[in-house]
Amino acid sequence: DTEVTQTPKHLVMGMTNKKSLKCEQHMGHRAMYWYKQKAKKPPELMFVYSYEKLSINESVPSRFSPECPNSSLLNLHLHALQPEDSALYLCASSTGLLSSSGSNEQFFGPGTRLTVL
Amino acid sequence: GQQVMQIPQYQHVQEGEDFTTYCNSSTTLSNIQWYKQRPGGHPVFLIQLVKSGEVKKQKRLTFQFGEAKKNSSLHITATQTTDVGTYFCAGRKTSGTYKYIFGTGTRLKVLA
Numbered sequence: 001d002t003e004v005t006q007t008p009k010h011l012v013m014g015m016t017n018k019k020s021l022k023c024e025q026h027m028g029h030r031a032m033y034w035y036k037q038k039a040k041k042p043p044e045l046m047f048v049y050s051y052e053k054l055s056i057n058e059s060v061p062s063r064f065s066p067e068c069p070n071s072s073l074l075n076l077h078l079h080a081l082q083p084e085d086s087a088l089y090l091c092a093s094s095t096g097l098l099s100s101s102g103s104n105e106q107f108f109g110p111g112t113r114l115t116v117l
Numbered sequence: 118g119q120q121v122m123q124i125p126q127y128q129h130v131q132e133g134e135d136f137t138t139y140c141n142s143s144t145t146l147s148n149i150q151w152y153k154q155r156p157g158g159h160p161v162f163l164i165q166l167v168k169s170g171e172v173k174k175q176k177r178l179t180f181q182f183g184e185a186k187k188n189s190s191l192h193i194t195a196t197q198t199t200d201v202g203t204y205f206c207a208g209r210k211t212s213g214t215y216k217y218i219f220g221t222g223t224r225l226k227v228l229a
Binding site: 105 | 160
């Protein structure tokens, strides 16, 4: 199984709502990532987890709260979002947090397309 | 901060023509990856280059990593309509971080 799954595929939420995005992989990967991608732009890294611990937080606003309950699951909790947070949210995983020469291939999920009204 | 730029931003080619996208980093890279994202899809890993001056081929795709490890290129020979999509490079700095910075991307359209 070389797949990263994400739910939901689409999400529309109001600025006062609380919602969660979910990501799952069963490849035994120990590094998992959240990216945000606006239309016609590259993916922007938000968070990196390694062995279920937060390794990188790219100064993301606190209205985004990541969680890694176990090595296969990654959540992104959303609260009080702004319309400018509307984007495609991509989850990715890799075998580990990175050697300089080993393969660091990131496997991306299909994404959740989020619209904030 | 680290920036990774790609040129061109867009490229339209006739099917059968060649295509090249160039990736330039403001800092020296440990390694560089290339991804392809089809319209409406997600990034899919193509390759990773590690060594200075490295050249790798995958069928019609040729990838190069510059001698100074600050630039890279992807060349597609005889494009096909299945090559349509956005090609991103993603570079990792030589030290201090485990993250990859994605380049600005080159969107390729292939006209049949």
